[in-house]
Structures are given as structure tokens and as C-alpha cells.
Amino acid sequence: MSTLLIIAILLLGFIVVFQIAKASEYVSVLKGEKKTFEQNNKINGFLLLAFMILGLIGVYWCNELYKGKILGEAASDHGEKIDTMLYITIAITGVVFIITQILLFWFSFKYQYKEGRKAFYYPHNNKLEVIWTVIPAIALTVLVGFGLYYWFKITGDAPKEANVVEITGKQFGWIYRYPGKDKVFGKKYYKNIDEGKLNQLGLIWDDKAAHDDVVTNEAMYLVVGKPVKLIINSRDVVHDVGLAHFRMKMDAVPGTPTTMWFTPKYTTAQMKEKTGNPDFEYEISCDQMCGKGHYSMKGIVKVVEPAEYLLWLAKQKPNYVMSNPELETKPAVPVATPADSTVTAAAKIAGSNSN
Amino acid sequence: MSQEVNLHEQVGAMTTHEVHHDEHHGHHHKETFITKYVFSQDHKMIAKQFLITGMIWAIIGGLFSVLFRLQLGFPNETFPILEDILGKWAAGGKIQPEFYYALTTMHGTVLVFFVLTAGLSGTFANFLIPLQLGARDMASPFMNMLSYWFFFIASIVMVSSLFVQTGPASGGWTVYPPLSALGDASEGSKIGMDLWLIAMALFVVSSLLGGLNYISTILNMRTKGMSMTRMPLTIWALFFTAVLGVLSFPVLLSGFILLLFDRHAGTSFYLSDIFLASTQKALPNEGGSAILYQHLFWFLGHPEVYIIILPTMGLVSDVMSANARKPIFGYMAMVGSMFAIAVLAFLVWAHHMFVTGLNPFLGAFFVLLTLLIAVPSAIKVFNWITTLWRGNLRFTPGMLFSIGFVSLFISGGLTGIFLGNSTLDIHLHDTYFVIAHFHIVMGVSAFFGMFAGIYHWFPKMYGRYLNNTLAYIHFWITLVGAYLIFWPMHYQGLAGVPRRYLDFSGWASFNQFDGLNRFISIVTIMVFAVQLLFVFNFIYSIFKGRRVTTQNPWGATTLEWTTPINPGHGNWEGEIPEVHRWAYDYGKDGRDFVPQTEAISPNESPESKH
Numbered sequence A: 001m002s003t004l005l006i007i008a009i010l011l012l013g014f015i016v017v018f019q020i021a022k023a024s025e026y027v028s029v030l031k032g033e034k035k036t037f038e039q040n041n042k043i044n045g046f047l048l049l050a051f052m053i054l055g056l057i058g059v060y061w062c063n064e065l066y067k068g069k070i071l072g073e074a075a076s077d078h079g080e081k082i083d084t085m086l087y088i089t090i091a092i093t094g095v096v097f098i099i100t101q102i103l104l105f106w107f108s109f110k111y112q113y114k115e116g117r118k119a120f121y122y123p124h125n126n127k128l129e130v131i132w133t134v135i136p137a138i139a140l141t142v143l144v145g146f147g148l149y150y151w152f153k154i155t156g157d158a159p160k161e162a163n164v165v166e167i168t169g170k171q172f173g174w175i176y177r178y179p180g181k182d183k184v185f186g187k188k189y190y191k192n193i194d195e196g197k198l199n200q201l202g203l204i205w206d207d208k209a210a211h212d213d214v215v216t217n218e219a220m221y222l223v224v225g226k227p228v229k230l231i232i233n234s235r236d237v238v239h240d241v242g243l244a245h246f247r248m249k250m251d252a253v254p255g256t257p258t259t260m261w262f263t264p265k266y267t268t269a270q271m272k273e274k275t276g277n278p279d280f281e282y283e284i285s286c287d288q289m290c291g292k293g294h295y296s297m298k299g300i301v302k303v304v305e306p307a308e309y310l311l312w313l314a315k316q317k318p319n320y321v322m323s324n325p326e327l328e329t330k331p332a333v334p335v336a337t338p339a340d341s342t343v344t345a346a347a348k349i350a351g352s353n354s355n
Numbered sequence B: 001m002s003q004e005v006n007l008h009e010q011v012g013a014m015t016t017h018e019v020h021h022d023e024h025h026g027h028h029h030k031e032t033f034i035t036k037y038v039f040s041q042d043h044k045m046i047a048k049q050f051l052i053t054g055m056i057w058a059i060i061g062g063l064f065s066v067l068f069r070l071q072l073g074f075p076n077e078t079f080p081i082l083e084d085i086l087g088k089w090a091a092g093g094k095i096q097p098e099f100y101y102a103l104t105t106m107h108g109t110v111l112v113f114f115v116l117t118a119g120l121s122g123t124f125a126n127f128l129i130p131l132q133l134g135a136r137d138m139a140s141p142f143m144n145m146l147s148y149w150f151f152f153i154a155s156i157v158m159v160s161s162l163f164v165q166t167g168p169a170s171g172g173w174t175v176y177p178p179l180s181a182l183g184d185a186s187e188g189s190k191i192g193m194d195l196w197l198i199a200m201a202l203f204v205v206s207s208l209l210g211g212l213n214y215i216s217t218i219l220n221m222r223t224k225g226m227s228m229t230r231m232p233l234t235i236w237a238l239f240f241t242a243v244l245g246v247l248s249f250p251v252l253l254s255g256f257i258l259l260l261f262d263r264h265a266g267t268s269f270y271l272s273d274i275f276l277a278s279t280q281k282a283l284p285n286e287g288g289s290a291i292l293y294q295h296l297f298w299f300l301g302h303p304e305v306y307i308i309i310l311p312t313m314g315l316v317s318d319v320m321s322a323n324a325r326k327p328i329f330g331y332m333a334m335v336g337s338m339f340a341i342a343v344l345a346f347l348v349w350a351h352h353m354f355v356t357g358l359n360p361f362l363g364a365f366f367v368l369l370t371l372l373i374a375v376p377s378a379i380k381v382f383n384w385i386t387t388l389w390r391g392n393l394r395f396t397p398g399m400l401f402s403i404g405f406v407s408l409f410i411s412g413g414l415t416g417i418f419l420g421n422s423t424l425d426i427h428l429h430d431t432y433f434v435i436a437h438f439h440i441v442m443g444v445s446a447f448f449g450m451f452a453g454i455y456h457w458f459p460k461m462y463g464r465y466l467n468n469t470l471a472y473i474h475f476w477i478t479l480v481g482a483y484l485i486f487w488p489m490h491y492q493g494l495a496g497v498p499r500r501y502l503d504f505s506g507w508a509s510f511n512q513f514d515g516l517n518r519f520i521s522i523v524t525i526m527v528f529a530v531q532l533l534f535v536f537n538f539i540y541s542i543f544k545g546r547r548v549t550t551q552n553p554w555g556a557t558t559l560e561w562t563t564p565i566n567p568g569h570g571n572w573e574g575e576i577p578e579v580h581r582w583a584y585d586y587g588k589d590g591r592d593f594v595p596q597t598e599a600i601s602p603n604e605s606p607e608s609k610h
């Protein structure tokens, strides 16, 4: 009903606007084309100037409105570099933006049609053109210089002491793997994947190194202040590990593992305090279109103190044990609880036919 | 009725006529409705066919965005009317995820390819190349006609994909595999994806037929005296555009063919190590590379964005110069920068792939080359601004849209400098920052350039004017609306808000923009309504607009304004005029303008060595 009303109002608006437009055409014939043109030109010239002034105020206002909503301080060392780079770029492009927009609209206003004004025949000027080739080139060189300096720092090799964690994307959730005490990831093969047997990653049990690997869907635990290197995989389509607070991002490509590393600066608890938000979590967002559940493909990063990390790790049962319950004397334990939007392996199977 | 003359007879048989006599011409050739309006080989009619088809597509594509903005702006509300119209896609009055993604995918595909490539180049290349160069038609009018009809069939196939049961393609306009290769990974990757690929293949054929024709016409069919450096910038722009298209579309086609093989022939070009949750099965494919597709796609994809923007740069240059009553500043620099852009456009594609695991060392070269491409862009902007300086500006609708174009191109071009810097792209890739960047610099800018062209050349196309008042309303609401919609998205992007999300309620990091999203959606609807107003103005004015009474209503120098008000097939009634000077003698020696056809007089100040 209300939709119909809106459509009716729109239609009415159309008709009114059209009638006015039509009438103004007749009026202009009466008034004489030249007079109408001059009037319109004045109005539009004024509007162009007004647009520029209000626009620049609007930009400032928008900035005030939203600067508090953009994630705050970066939570990783690389993130700090990226933020510095961002500020350098905003400064340079901001100056260019303001100057060029002002010139554009000011000239439009200033040189609007005037009876008898002669346009200046000014086809070219080599000196000017060289100037505005060279100046942007210099500014861009500065930006490239800073950019690449940080880029190589960020994408360079991870420090030797870094923790290594594997993260694998699937439709629609994340799987985390820790290498266990031996610090070596066991071999895996995708054709071994068997969710019924809780082997989500297709680990090869013949490889002893796989026996102590911990696999979980719960959350990615990281140690504060300690570099971490992520090995990123996908089980099906391209996903992307997006870590907005750390300012990091890397695609997860099936068949071609990728990596990234960074050092988290604050624990989740510290961030809860810093942001004043008791529900704060570091979220992993999937940043590459991966199907209908893309928008809900969330993971959680828990950044904790070293002691807490050890405690957590000690509580984790290796995937090998979970997958082969007969090895255990105790009754089988259910899989780790799922993170918000991910689904446990078992539930996934039950629900998967709807895809 | 305007006179349609057979092209070949005309050249020999025609004598010089008064311009106003175009309506009563010597020999009448009966043309049927079919040959005149449907299977026409007249470049002007083909241009109009492209334009009108493009406009229909633009309405469809725009409507899609209104629908998905409803979801983004009002994620908790239901719209029962949608269920009535769309059925299961909007079950319970809520847009379903599959449908949301189908909408965004189709929105992107339609606007990038069908509107801003075919609709834009198809219209202005066909219309202006022969008219501004002094040719009676394209090098091959028949190929030209085929180009339109391939586009038409492509359109039909694309539209048909909207009606299949599993829905149209829904993997984003870039259709990355494996998602797009595997029907089991997504509903949209079933038959809808095949139709998408077929439509795009037909589209590529259309675009190649058109492009080759434009290139050969520009190289071979210029009238006497029309050296390359006397061509209007529009023609240069269309020339570079056509070259880009001819060189890059085949690569895209090859990428699509490999994708079709992967889908149906069991090959593994893009597929490797895949286990699908929906079927609980591992696929046999091993050894393929999903990234290979992205290289093939962006090797076209990046030039494609220039295929869209270059023609509008040309149109804007000419419209601006004519209405500033002043030559375009730095003609040779304008040509040179377009050439630089065209070359560099092929060398920057991997800036879309900084975070795919691309070798960082290789990435560094792409950073360098990407930021290099900002230099010619900057030159163009400064030249436009200088063109306005000390002019005598007439704010015709075409002029206003040209000024708006430059403003938007600055805003969007500057954010390219953020994204081209790989360090920043790590954070900004696939966020709303990218959405803001390319909508401003490509989407809205290109539309502004296209509107400038339509308002400026409509009198030549239909012998009537568009209504001015409606045009001003159209301009101002669109300009303000475009900034209101896309400017705040930069902030969402800086906050890391990912693109292609239909609901942020589950996210603690991204749910702080609810009010903003609603605001953007409301503005979107208003801006869309104003576009409909434009369409209405367009259709109404074809039949009822104020008549053009003079041959050269804008006082422009270029050749198209030496044709009769309603030119027939063949364009000029008598001999094709000869050209004696460049296209920008506005305000020279105190004269308002000097047409290109006027011979250089002995006491004229020397021709600018542009």
C-alpha cells in the first residue's frame, strides 16, 4: 500500500516537474532566447560556486562525523606502517583535491558568459605543461618511495621466531590448524578430507608429524607481541583472510597456499578496554566473493598473553585423536564449539544438502 | 521525412544544395521501415540503436542497484511487494542472498559492458567518427550493422539468463573461478553462468567488429585536409579506445573459453585441490591455477576501465572547448596523455591482484607503473581547468556535465593513488573504498561524459533540443546525489567494511554505519528517479522537443555542424567539405569561432603549432 502511495507521489512529482519545465520553455520563447540564456547562465554559475563551497564544508563535516567510526588505532606493527602511509597519502592528495576543485569551480564561476567578454585564445604553453607533468611525477615518486619501503617490510620474510598458524577457508567458515609440539605441520591431501570422520583438512595419518596437529573452528589464538605467520589455504573457492584491525589481508586460493605475517600489539582484553566495548572481538572477514554465505563468513582472532595461549593450547585435543576415537579409552569428545557463523563439521554435513 | 540516399549513387549524383533543402531532395529512394530503422547500415541510425539499447540497459542496471540498496539500507525491513513480483528470490519480502549476489553481478556486468562500453562507444563512435572526419559512413557499414546485432543478441542471451530457474550469474562481475566454474558451489554458477559466458562472447564479437571498423575508418576515411593532428579530441579518444578494445577483448575471450572448458570439458585450467562442502566430494582436478584467470581477466579488465573513460574524455574536451569559446588547452598534450594512458593501461593489470599472493617484487613494478598512469591523468585535468580559465563560459547542459565530469574525475582519480599503492591496498582491497573509487572515477564520471555528449549532440541526432529545465534539474540532482552516495563510502572503506556483503548485523567491526547505509539508499532512489526524468525528456524531445532552426546551434567548429539539420544517409548533400585547420579555433583573432572548413586567410595570425 505504502509502496503504491510512494509510486503515486513520484508520478505526480514527475508530472508537475514536467509541466513546469514545459512552461519555462514557452516563457523563454516569450522572453527571448538571449535573455533566458543569460539568466540561466547566471543561476548555474552561482550554483557551481555554491556547490563548491557547500561541498568543501560537507567534506569537512563528513570527516568530523566519521573519523571516530573507522576502527581506531591499528592493532599490529604492520598496521601502523599502513596507517602512516595512509596519512602521507591523504595529506598529499588532500592538498591536490582542494586546489583543483577550487580552481575548477572558481574559474567556472569567474569566467561565466558576459556580454562582450572575449575569450582568451590560449592554445598551449609548453612551460606550464612541463610544470604540471613534473610536479605530479615528483609527488608520485615520493608516494611510490614510501609505499614500496613499507611494502617490502610488510611482505618480507617473517622473523624466525614467529609462530606459524594455518588458516583454511571453506564455504562458509574458517579452519585453523596449529602444528603441535613438533612445530611441524603434518602432510595433507584434499582427497583425504572426510568431514564424517572429522578430518576437515584431509590430514594424512601415515605422516607422524600430523598426529599432534591441532585443528579447530573455534578461533585463531595468537600471542600478543609475538610475530605470527599465517599459512593461508582454501578448500574450495577463493576466499580472503581480512583482518581489518590489523590492516592485513591475503587471498586464500585453492591449490596455491599464500602467507602473511604480522605482530599483534594488543590482546583482545586490552582492546575491549581501549574501545570501551565489552563485546569487542578481532574479526576475520572473508574479503573475496565466495558464494551466498560470503557476507557471514566470520572468524574470530583471540589475541592473548603467552601464559593463556599455552593454557589454551594444552587443552586442545589433536585432530588425530578426535578423528580416531578408538585410540582413546575415554568416550569421544565432540568437536570444538563453532565460532558464531561457522558451522561444525557435523552440522555442516547435515545442512549441506540445502546448498 | 528526411532524405535517405543510397550511399554510392549519392557521391556522383549530388550537387551542392542549400542546407535547408534536405527535406526536399532530388531523387527519392524508397527505404522500407526495416532497412531504415532495423537493419540499417547508416552509421547515424546504428548509433541511435546503440544509444537506445544502452539506455534500456542502464534503466535495468540502475533498477538492480535500487533493489540491492533496499537490502543494504533497510536490512531489517520486509517489502512484500518484492515477493509479489520476484517470487522465491524475495521470499517473505526479503531479498535472498543468492538474489542479492545475482543483482550485484548483473548490475556490474550490465553497466560496465552493456552501457558504458557498447552504449557509450557504440553511440558516439558510430555517430561522430564519420561526421567529424568528413566521411559518408563507416569503412564497412555492413560490419557496423553486424556489430549492433551481435550486441543485440548478446543482450537477449543476457536477459534470458535472468529468467532461468537457478538464476543468473552471481559471482560478481569479475566471475572469478573456481566459484564461477562449479555449479555445486553456487546456484548462479549453473546454467546462468553459461548464458553469461555466451552473452559475453557475443559481446566481444560485437565489440571487435565495431572496433576494427572505427580504426579503419579513422585511418582511411578522413576528408581532404583532415590530418590526424587536426582531428577533434573525441576522435583521438575513440581511436585509442578502439585499439585498446581490439587488443584486450580477445584475451578476455580466451579466459572465458578456458572457463567454459573447465566447466564442461573436465579440464583443470583454473581448478585444483577442491573439496566441496555442498556435495562432500573432492573434485578430480589438480594442478590448475585460479590466479591464471585473474591475470587473463584483468589484462582486459584494466584496459576496459579506460575503454569506458577515454571516449568521455574526448567528448568532454570538445564540449568544454565549444562552450568556453576557447581552444582546448594543450591539444598535443591531450593526445599524448591519451596515448600514454593507452600504453600504460596494458601494464598495470596486476594492481587488482596485490593480495592474491602475487610475488611482492613483481607487485612493486605494478605499483610503479600504476602510479605512473596518474601523471597523464593529472595533465588532462590541469588542461581542462586551464581551458576554462579566461573563457566566456556558456553553461549549457553539456557544459555543466563536462565540468561535473572533471570534478568527479579528480575525486576518483586521487583515490586511485591510494589503491595503486600496494601498501595501502592491503587494507583497502575489496572494501567500500574500492567501490567509492571506481564508481566516482568510472561509473559516474563516464555517465557525466556521456550525458555531456547526449545533451550536446542530441540536436544533431534528432534535429530538436532536449528540454533545458529538465536538463538542469537532472544535472544538479545527479551531481549532488553522486557525491552524497559515494563520498561517505570512503569512510566505510577505511573502516575495512568489505564489499559484497548484504548484511552487517553479524559484525561487531562493521555495523556502525546503519544510518549511513539508509541515507545512501534513499539518495540512490532519488537519483534513480531523476535518471528516469532524463529518459522521459529524451523520448519526449525526440518527438516534441523544440526544433533546431540553425545548422550550427552551438557555434562549433567541427564538421558535423556543416551537415544539414537532418542529414540523410551520406551526411553531406554535395561534396564533402575540405578541412583547413584544427578543430579549436575559438576566439582566434577576436572572432567567436572559425569553422574547420574555412581556409586560412593570409592576414590571420599563424596557426598555433599545437
Ligand code: HEM
Pocket (backbone or CB within 6 Å): B174, B305, B306, B308, B309, B351, B352, B370, B371, B373, B374, B377, B412, B413, B414, B415, B416, B417, B419, B420, B421, B425, B428, B429, B430, B434, B437, B438, B441, B442, B443
Ligand atoms: C589515477 C589513476 C588510477 C589509479 C592509480 C587506479 C588504481 C586502482 C587500483 C589499484 C584498483 C584496485 C583496487 C583493489 O581492488 O584493491 C582500482 C580499481 C578499480 N579502478 Fe582504478 N585507478 C585509477 C583510475 C581509474 C579509472 C580512470 C578508472 C575507470 C575509468 C578506474 C576504474 C577502476 C575499477 C572499475 C576498479 C575496480 C574493479 C573491481 O574490483 O571491481 N580506475 N583502481
Ligand SMILES: [Cu+2]
Pocket (backbone or CB within 6 Å): A238, A239, A240, A286, A287, A288, A289, A290, A291, A293, A294, A295, A297
Ligand atoms: Cu567470501
Ligand SMILES: [Cu+2]
Pocket (backbone or CB within 6 Å): B301, B302, B305, B348, B349, B351, B352
Ligand atoms: Cu585497474
